[in-house]
Amino acid sequence: MERADLQQILPFFLDHAEVAVAIKDIHGRYLFANREFGHYAEVGPKDVIGHFSHECLPSERTQSMDAADQSVIGEHKGIFCEEHFLRAGTPVYYLSMHFPILDDKERVIAVGLVAMDVTERQGDASESVSSLRTAEQVNAQLRQAMEALEQRARTDHLTNAWNRRQF
Numbered sequence: 001m002e003r004a005d006l007q008q009i010l011p012f013f014l015d016h017a018e019v020a021v022a023i024k025d026i027h028g029r030y031l032f033a034n035r036e037f038g039h040y041a042e043v044g045p046k047d048v049i050g051h052f053s054h055e056c057l058p059s060e061r062t063q064s065m066d067a068a069d070q071s072v073i074g075e076h077k078g079i080f081c082e083e084h085f086l087r088a089g090t091p092v093y094y095l096s097m098h099f100p101i102l103d104d105k106e107r108v109i110a111v112g113l114v115a116m117d118v119t120e121r122q123g124d125a126s127e128s129v130s131s132l133r134t135a136e137q138v139n140a141q142l143r144q145a146m147e148a149l150e151q152r153a154r155t156d157h158l159t160n161a162w163n164r165r166q167f
Contacts, residue, residue, distance in 0.1 A: 014032075014034045015034050015035050016035070017034060017036060018036060019036055019114055019115065019116045020033075020034065020036045020037040020039070020040035020041075020094075020096075020113070020114065020115040020116075020117075021033070021034045021036070021037055021112075021113070021114050022034070022037045022048070022112070022113045023101065023110050023111070023112055023113070024069060024110060024111045024113070025109075025110055025111075026073055026108060026109065026110065026111070028052045028053060028066065028069060029050060029051065029052055030048045030049050030050065030051055030052075030053075030056075031049065031110065032049065033045040033048040033049060037113075037115075040094065040115050040117070041056060041057055042057075042058075042087065043056050043057075053065050053066055054066075058085070060085070061083070061085060064081065064083070065081075065098075065113075068081050068096075068098040069098055069111045071098075072098045072099060072100050072108075072111050073100065073108050073111065076100050076102070076106075076108060077099075077100070078097055078098060078099030078100065079097070079098055079099075080095065080096070080097055081095075081096045081097075081098065082094070082095055082096075083095075083096060083115070091119070092117065092119050093117070093118050093119045094115045094116065094117055094118065095115070095116050095118050096113060096114065096115035096116070097112075097113070097114045097115075098111060098112070098113050099111070099112045099113075099114075100112075
C-alpha cells in the first residue's frame with residue numbers, strides 16, 4: 001500500500017473510530033472532528049468545524065477543555081483528563097488526551113484531542129467502591145463484636161469485675 005492510499009483511507013479510519021477525535025488550531029477553532037466527536041460533543045461533527053468550544057459545547061465543559069488546551073500549548077506536552085457530565089440525565093464518563101501537534105521546527109501548530117467513553121468501566125468501578133464501603137462497614141461491625149466478646153471474656157459476668165482467672 002502506498003502513502004497516497006493511506007491518505008485516502010485516513011479520513012474513513014478516523015470517522016469510523018469508536019473514539020472521539022478532534023483537532024483545534026492554536027486559537028481554539030475546530031479544524032476537524034470525527035463522527036464520534038459529534039456524539040461526545042452532543043452536536044453534529046459538521047456543526048463543530050470552524051467554531052470555538054464555547055460556541056458548540058455546554059459552558060461547564062468548555063472551561064476545563066480550554067484550560068487543558070492552553071496547558072498543552074504552553075508546556076508542549078500532552079495531558080490526560082477525566083470528564084463526567086450528564087447526557088439525557090444519565091452520567092457519562094470520558095477519559096481524554098489533549099496533545100500538541102508540532103511542525104517540523106517543534107512549534108505547536110494545533111491541539112489534538114482523543115476521548116474515549118469509559119462509562120461502562122466507570123460503572124464497574126462504582127460498583128467496586130460500593131462493595132468496598134459495604135465490606136468496610138461489615139468489618140467495623142465485626143470488630144465491635146470481637147471487642148465486646150473480648151471484654152466479656154475478661155470480666156466476670158455476675159460482678160462485671162475483671163476475671164482474675166485469666167491471669
